[in-house]
Amino acid sequence: MPFPAPLDHAEAVVFDAYGTLLDVHSAVQRHAAAIGPEAQRLSETWRQKQLEYSWVLSLCGRYARFWTLTERALDYALAQHPSVDRAIRADLLDAYRSLDAYPEVPGTLERLRRDGLRTAILSNGDTAMLDAAVSAAGLGDRLDAVLSVDPAGTFKTAPAAYDLAGRALGVAPERIAFLSSNRWDIAGAAAYGFAPVWVNRTGQPDEYPDLAPVRVIASLDGLLAR
Missing domain, CATH: 3.40.50.1000 (HAD superfamily/HAD-like)
Structure with missing residues (x-):
């Protein structure tokens, strides 16, 4: 056929x-209870910045590993949502790998x-x-x-x-x-x-x-x- x-x-x-x-949002969803009410917004910020960093580097003629951008984007998201305990960072990165x-x-x-x-x-x-x-x-x-x-x-x-x-x-x-x-x-x-x-x-x-x-x-x- x-x-x-x-x-x-x-x-x-x-x-x-x-x-x-x-x-891409399943990493935050796994830890939503620990993150609290900002979980969805944190995940959205993390994803948006991850992509934005890739676009900006490409336009600048530069390159970095996507994992590096993922880490940087999470750091930005945590700074943007200060009510979230930064101790969750390592758990979120581990979750993003799977x-x-x-x-x-x-x-x-x-x-x-x-x-x-x-x-x-x-x-x-x-x-x-x-x-x-x-x-x-x-x-x-x-x-x-x-x-x-x-x-x-x-x-x-x-x-x-x-x-x-x-x-x-x-x-x-x-x-x-x-x-x-x-x-x-x-x-x-x-x-x-x-x-x-x-x-x-x-x-x-x-x-x-x-x-x-x-x-x-x-x-x-x-x-x-x-």
């Missing part, structure tokens, strides 16, 4: 990791590979943190490649970061379906030439109308739906 669009011409499906396969996968992720990866498509991660995360996260989530045997932007020395949305997927998989960009929960990442993937699918898990309004996804889904369950 033919694949549904946008998989009908795809040879590989490449996923962003953080926020797409892995729940984020929860969204429930539909293992089954989706298995189905794609069973149907003959190659699967991979392309993430801003550095190699060590990706290895830890993939292992903790039990996804390693469901992926053909786990790719960090480290070799490119820049973060997505730089074309050099997206280059890594086709080079590692031996697949042309137009034959790669790229999934991300981050609308900015989808914009970058569209500009690069992937077939981008936006996993809009939280019902965010659309942005970047000139760099549109080929499909919008609420979770990975929608990828194979017709």
Whole structure:
């Protein structure tokens, strides 16, 4: 049976990791009772600053490991929310190394590979943190490649970061379906030439109308739906 669009011409499906396969807020959720009423806002600040630091460094032509940015972003978030006890810092960083996968992720990866498509991660995360996260989530045997932007020395949305997927998989960009929960990442993937699918898990309004996804889904369950 033919694949549904946008998989009908795809040879590989490449996923962003953080926020797409892995729940970035699960680290704080595990310790929400100890953190108190600021838990959700702390998590949101942590994530926003982590991304912001990657964008600023890329625009400056500089690079640092994503784990370093994750630590810096948490320090900023704790300073921004002083009611949270800083003693929780080490526990939160440990939890970030083993984020929860969204429930539909293992089954989706298995189905794609069973149907003959190659699967991979392309993430801003550095190699060590990706290895830890993939292992903790039990996804390693469901992926053909786990790719960090480290070799490119820049973060997505730089074309050099997206280059890594086709080079590692031996697949042309137009034959790669790229999934991300981050609308900015989808914009970058569209500009690069992937077939981008936006996993809009939280019902965010659309942005970047000139760099549109080929499909919008609420979770990975929608990828194979017709």
